[in-house]
Amino acid sequence: MGALLASPWLTWGIAATATAGVIVRPFAWPEFVWAVAGALLLVGLGLLSASDALAGVLKGTDVYLFLTGMMLLSELARQEGLFDWLAARTARLARGSAARLFSLIFAVGTVVTVFLSNDATAVVLTPAVAAMARAAEAEEPLPYLLICAFVANAASFVLPISNPANLVIYGSHMPPLLKWLPAYALPSALAIAATYLVLRLTQRRKLAQKISADIDVPALSAGGKMAAWGICATAVVLLASSALDIQLGLPTFLAGAATSVLVLTRSQCGPLDLLRGVSWGVLPLVAGLFVLVEALEKTGVTDMLARLLRELVRHSPAAASWAAGGILAVGSNLMNNLPAGLVAGRVVETAPLAGHIPEHVRSAVLIGVDLGPNLSVTGSLATILWLTALRRDGHGISAGAFLRLGSLVMPPALLLAIACVFAFR
Numbered sequence: 001m002g003a004l005l006a007s008p009w010l011t012w013g014i015a016a017t018a019t020a021g022v023i024v025r026p027f028a029w030p031e032f033v034w035a036v037a038g039a040l041l042l043v044g045l046g047l048l049s050a051s052d053a054l055a056g057v058l059k060g061t062d063v064y065l066f067l068t069g070m071m072l073l074s075e076l077a078r079q080e081g082l083f084d085w086l087a088a089r090t091a092r093l094a095r096g097s098a099a100r101l102f103s104l105i106f107a108v109g110t111v112v113t114v115f116l117s118n119d120a121t122a123v124v125l126t127p128a129v130a131a132m133a134r135a136a137e138a139e140e141p142l143p144y145l146l147i148c149a150f151v152a153n154a155a156s157f158v159l160p161i162s163n164p165a166n167l168v169i170y171g172s173h174m175p176p177l178l179k180w181l182p183a184y185a186l187p188s189a190l191a192i193a194a195t196y197l198v199l200r201l202t203q204r205r206k207l208a209q210k211i212s213a214d215i216d217v218p219a220l221s222a223g224g225k226m227a228a229w230g231i232c233a234t235a236v237v238l239l240a241s242s243a244l245d246i247q248l249g250l251p252t253f254l255a256g257a258a259t260s261v262l263v264l265t266r267s268q269c270g271p272l273d274l275l276r277g278v279s280w281g282v283l284p285l286v287a288g289l290f291v292l293v294e295a296l297e298k299t300g301v302t303d304m305l306a307r308l309l310r311e312l313v314r315h316s317p318a319a320a321s322w323a324a325g326g327i328l329a330v331g332s333n334l335m336n337n338l339p340a341g342l343v344a345g346r347v348v349e350t351a352p353l354a355g356h357i358p359e360h361v362r363s364a365v366l367i368g369v370d371l372g373p374n375l376s377v378t379g380s381l382a383t384i385l386w387l388t389a390l391r392r393d394g395h396g397i398s399a400g401a402f403l404r405l406g407s408l409v410m411p412p413a414l415l416l417a418i419a420c421v422f423a424f425r
Contacts, residue, residue, distance in 0.1 A: 008299035011047050014038050015292045019335050022285070023378040023399065031384060032281040035288025039295075048295045056294030057287045063164060063338075064283050065249030067119060069256030073231055074123045075277040076260055079269045080224040087131035088217040094136065096213030101136060102203070105129055105144050106196055109151035115235045117248075118152035118163050122385035124231065130393040136211040143203040145395060149374075149402075150409055152382040154195035156370045158188040161242040163382075165341035169348065169366045177243060183363060187417040191371055194413040202408055223267040230259025279388050286338065286381065293339040297346070305347045309361075317358045318422060325364035325418045329372025329410070333379040341369045363421040371417060374410040377402040 018038025022031045039056075042048040048056075077083055090108070094101035109129075113121045126148045133141030156163035160170075160180055175183070200207070220228075234255040241251045264271060312320035332340040344365050373379025377387055377399050390396055 010045070011042065011295050011299050014041055014045075014047070015296055015335075018288070018292060019339075022289075022336065022384075023376070030281050030285075031378070032283075032285035032288060035285050035292065037288075039288045039291035042291065042295045048291070048298060052294055052298065053291050056291040059294070059342075060286050060290040062247045062249030063286055065253040066117075066164060067123075067282055067286070068278075069234070069249075069252035069254070070117075070120050070123050071278045071282070072256035072260050072274070073120075073227070073234060074127065075274055076227045076263050077124065077224070077231065078127050079273065079277065080221055080227045080263060080267060081218060082220065082224040082227050083128040083131045084135070084218055085220045085224060086128050087133075087135045088215050091132050091136040091211070091215045092213075092217065094211065094213075096211060098136075098138065098207045098209050098211050099200075101132070101138075101211060102143060102147070102200065102207055105132065105147050106151060106199075109147050110155045110192060113152055113155040114158045114162050116231070116238065117161055118156040118380070118382040119385060121148055121152040122382040122389060126386050126389035127393060130389075130395065135215050138211050139209050140206040141395065142397065143199075143206045145390060146199065146203070146397075146405070148389075149377075149383050149386045150195050150199055151192070152386065153371055153374045153380055154191050154413055155188065156382075157184050157191075157366060159239075159242065161238045161248060163370050164248065165337060165369050166366060167248070169341060169345045169362065169369060183359070183421070187363075187367065187420040190416040190420055191367075191413040194416050195374070195409055198409045198412060199405075202405060221267075223263045223269075226263045226266060227259065230255065230263065233259070279385075279392075282381075282385060282388070285384070289336060289339050290342070293342045296339075296343065301343065305343070309347060313358065313361060317361060320358075320361050321364040321418060321422050324361055325368035325414065328365055328368030329375070329414050332369055332372040333376040336378060336384075337369050337373045337380040340372075344369055360421050364418050367414065367417045367421065371410060371414045374413070375403065375406040377406075379406075 015038060018034050018041075021029075021034025021037070025031060025034075039053060043050055043053050090104055091101065093104055109121055109125055112125050116124065126145065129144050129148055130141065133144050138144065153163075157166060160166050160177070234252060237251045237255050238248055241248050260271075260274060264274065309320065309324065312323055328340060328344055348362055348365060373383055376383075377397065378384055387397075
């Protein structure tokens with residue numbers, strides 16, 4: 001029994017089972033139940049010490065703060081009618097064209113992802129798009145809702161702040177914005193364009209539907225206006241924090257908390273109404289995933305992968321780029337891109353690799369972690385948040401249906417982005 005507990009295979013098995021539970025959700029239990037159960041089992045069996053588990057949880061502090069700030073902003077916007085107002089305005093711009101509404105939402109989703117992050121697109125934009133579909137009286141709202149999931153990942157490496165995973169991959173070696181843009185602008189544009197074209201093509205039949213052109217725009221309350229200004233201010237704070245190399249979690253949390261206080265002074269909703277509307281289960285889910293990664297690291301996975309990457313780079317930098325990007329794209333769907341990004345980030349920083357990885361290899365790693373999750377419904381935290389928002393509005397999609405669509409949408413974007421990075425290295 002002692003030999004079994006000392007084996008890394010047991011740790012890997014528990015981590016794999018917990019991750020599978022997050023993906024499949026047996027018994028319709030929430031995702032966080034499986035992640036937390038896996039973490040507790042590792043500690044209970046002595047495979048991970050309580051102190052190491054706590055260290056793993058604390059490594060996610062910046063992510064918890066970031067998500068909390070974004071979820072507060074989203075719930076404020078929903079309660080104050082900002083989503084309904086934006087929905088009606090956007091639906092009117094479509095002038096009765098379902099295809100035009102699709103393009104408008106995709107453009108908005110791209111802007112939100114670039115300047116507020118992919119998690120914000122999932123948390124903030126998804127309820128607004130659901131409201132748009134209702135306002136336009138769309139019989140098939142799913143094509144519009146799918147945009148929020150796919151563009152959240154496709155546009156997530158335009159800027160460093162577009163995806164928290166970008167900060168994890170580069171760590172203390174984050175390039176300045178004026179170096180980031182030349183490196184990722186064209187790959188991002190190709191990934192976004194490919195995602196739009198394939199998604200539009202696959203949804204063309206549903207986009208032949210009729211939508212209403214006669215839409216009343218509701219008046220926006222004072223609280224709604226303040227929530228809108230709060231979201232805009234948060235975008236500015238995130239850009240400034242990124243430029244100053246400040247972690248994004250605390251600024252985002254403070255911006256969300258400050259906006260909440262200001263809005264609640266003018267709102268008919270109370271603090272308890274706001275707190276009850278937030279999907280707090282996301283936080284223990286993330287904490288559980290951090291603990292699973294900590295356990296995997298204790299088994300030597302990081303060192304093993306670092307050696308493998310070193311050999312690939314030594315043999316062929318080009319092969320290393322394609323292999324790293326492809327493996328991480330698939331691996332992000334098997335274990336979620338948050339833990340995959342954490343492991344990948346530590347691998348590329350592990351001595352003696354630190355500072356010796358060709359930049360195009362590191363870029364391929366980042367693209368695999370960012371774009372790969374467009375394959376499956378639980379490939380990224382953003383997609384899980386999107387699915388949670390979807391359920392709140394009474395919509396849903398099966399894992400199989402998303403996988404079938406993702407297998408068409410993700411590969412062209414991934415191949416174009418990595419090829420572009422390698423071609424212009």
